[in-house]
Amino acid sequence: MDAVIDFLNNIFWGYVLVYGLLAVGVFFTLRLGFVQVRCFPEMIRAVTGSKEGDSSGITPFQALCTSLASRVGTGNLAGVAVALYLGGPGAIFWMWMVAAVGMATAFAESTLAQLYKIRDDEGRYRGGPAFYIAKGLGAPWAGVIFSACLILSFGLVFNAVQANSIADSFEGAFGLPKIGTGIVLAALAGIIIFGGIRTIARVAEVLVPFMAVAYILVALYALIVNITEIPAMLGLIVRSAFGLEEAVGGVTGGMMAALMNGVRRGLFSNEAGMGSAPNIAAVATPDPHHPVSQGLVQSLGVFIDTLVICTATALLILLSGTLVPGSEVTGTQLTQAAVTHHIGSFGSTFIAIAIFFFAFTSIIGNYAYAENAMTFLGLGHRGPLTVLRIAVLLMVVWGAYETVATVFNAADASMGLMATINLIAIVLLSGIVVRLTKDYVAKRKAGQVPRFLASEMPELAGQIDQKIWSRR
Template identity: 75%
Template sequence: MIDFLNTVFWGYVLIYGLLAVGIYFTIRLKLVQLLHFPEMIKAVRGSRAGDHAGISPFQALCTSLASRVGTGNIAGVAVALYLGGPGAIFWMWVVAALGMATALAESTLAQLYKVRDHNGNYRGGPAFYIARGLGAPWAAVLFSICLILSFGLVFNAVQANSIADAVQGAFGVDKVVSGVVTAALTGVIIFGGISVIARVAEVVVPFMALGYLAVALIALIMNIGEVPGVIGTIVSSAFGFEQAAGGVTGGIMAALLNGVKRGLFSNEAGMGSAPNIAAVATPDPHHPVSQGFVQALGVFIDTLLICTATAIVILLSGQLEPGSGLTGTQLTQAAMETHVGSFGAYFIAVAIFFFAFTSIIGNYSYAENALVYLGVDSTAGKTILRVAVLGMVLWGAYESVSTVFNAADASMGLMATINLVAIVLLSGLVARLVKDYLAKRKRGEVPHFVADEMPELKGEIDTEIWSRP
């Protein structure tokens, strides 16, 4: 049954659904992610300080990147290249550009429909706009349960498994030891709650992303004369002009399908995950769309910067040999060793640790928001979730997680399908909010949204949050 559901969700519904929704919002929002890219930088730079109820836009960006940037940016890109050839990277770029519009839409809605929990902190996400905006609380409950199962539990076991494999391969550390250390570090952070997760992400994520990009840049500079040729190969292979570089299965379809799949899995746009942390932010300017721009930038950084860095390192190394069997993390390690010697294997192991570890704490933050919607976010409820997360980290570090991972894929597939339907049904509201934001910018104003501007939303949104000066 699980295999059947995965075939339906990932073979048909989501691959084409996520792509179609990205195209739809790109057209509906009039290329907002391309024409107003500078606005994304402004929205992140607006403030480094949240208010008493939320985290800052920069912290929200870093926390969402903590979850987005995972082992897929290292191993997933290598698999896409192996199966689809260099052209797969071009289609990853395309799907990221489209996904930026989807990410903007879902995070804008999450901001608009956010609430305060019993401690006065901002909470929100797809469950809230599904229940309040569409009047479908049953779908919101189903979404929340799927989110906790996939992101909160199983995917964290998968990330722990990646850490244990990488550390054992590079340093010979026993997997049980890796699991215990990873669980201990995770516990210190997640027991502090979302505010602590955000503060850790604010420091660790820029460090890991910039460090990884810096090493990739060194490889690029060392081979600067070959870079134009590599870019040319990526583009020409995407359209089947270089069939020999088309991957194992060959041709344009191999490049397109593998690029689209890996791009969608990596940037998570439309999945309904990142909006859970987007809702917790205090937007600056005080408008739901500003956090939409922040999360759109997250998709850009994840795919167009970090995934591209991995791809360029591999293509410049000459290690990509379709049919050789060298793929995934091993291919990326071999490529890095070509550029920087034996240090490369150790560097990739360390990178996987940071990428996977930050994914664990980012994923937990999403699950905690789902608890709030389900009404089980008491101290006992959160403690049970945190202990379960640590248990999955320990288990995942030592055991094979392939079977459970298939179940989580099915759970995430259902969750993403519910979210896609919801944001399309609410797309008219997204378009109005984006139009309002950009019109105020054009008039030279700082965009500011108040509930009175859309009286028809009374009873759906927290008017106190959106009536502040």
């Protein structure tokens, strides 16, 4: 079994996803006319100007914060450090590039999730890749595979990984036993996830801005203190990206090392194209009432995750001088050493606290995705959801003190399969995304509030919920 899982991971993560996610990002960037650039002001307006709401969905800001809760995890701290260690400063340049095209992919998948969303038995919005795969492509079997993979990877195993990161950091910083940390963590998570997606969204809209702002402020402090070094550092990043600078700190060097490590960090951090964030994008009530509006919101999520938070980690490390050639310090330890350099001995404690917030919000965000997948499978009722919630909490406790490589590798393979299915689906449905984008932009240019009506695309009758998209 281990050999099969390792083979699948090698195929998915060595070839299909690294090149596939990048290619799809470039495809949507070109086909949508660089939507992530020309519509960036509209992204801000779609989040900050949101006034509409209804009893069926959550607000656009809550949807953004919940998706960021899942996107922003320990990878933003440890993963960036590993990318810099293996690829040198140039990795950050390629991380920026892949995030730039990934914004277009996130836009496309979340726009489709909004379009094909439904109301469940209790009148709440539900949706995601499984829904547009089943309804838009007429392939419900693929939607079932996607949902099962999402529940296994995001709903269960990855939450154990996040719990393990919190337990490790708390044991190192405060000497707390891992099992005790796991139990407390499960209790806190249980209070939130048993309240459902609405409670998760309300918690996320408080915790996510708090943790992001606190972390960015530390990075800004480092920038201000080292302001004279910034021009030289930016030059180093660009030169290293194209192999024009000797490797710094990594066990490998050169342009390819920078390219591959930067690309992988960017892709795996922002989750653009993975099919995860669309599950919460579909739950939102967009403002204006148009599928593209939520596509813009989730595109902004990629920008914040990678171009803001991952960059903050990279700058903290590069400005600290802790990225030393031949050193074995990498991952969380490298980030910890960098922050300690900037703010003193409190740096170790600060990173432990940051890991707690980053990982804890990932746990509740990941659960929200799994709940949507349960609805698609016809299991979105109290009994099955209670079983899922208990399973999630048990995985949190287990993950806090135990790491089993085979289980984690299986989750990686599962996520690889769901991402592959999602990428194929959004490319096949790209024509719809283009039409919706043109409609939104044209209405905005005409001075109208962009609102989508199902009657404007009659060929989708029977595929989308006519009632959701009928009101003016």
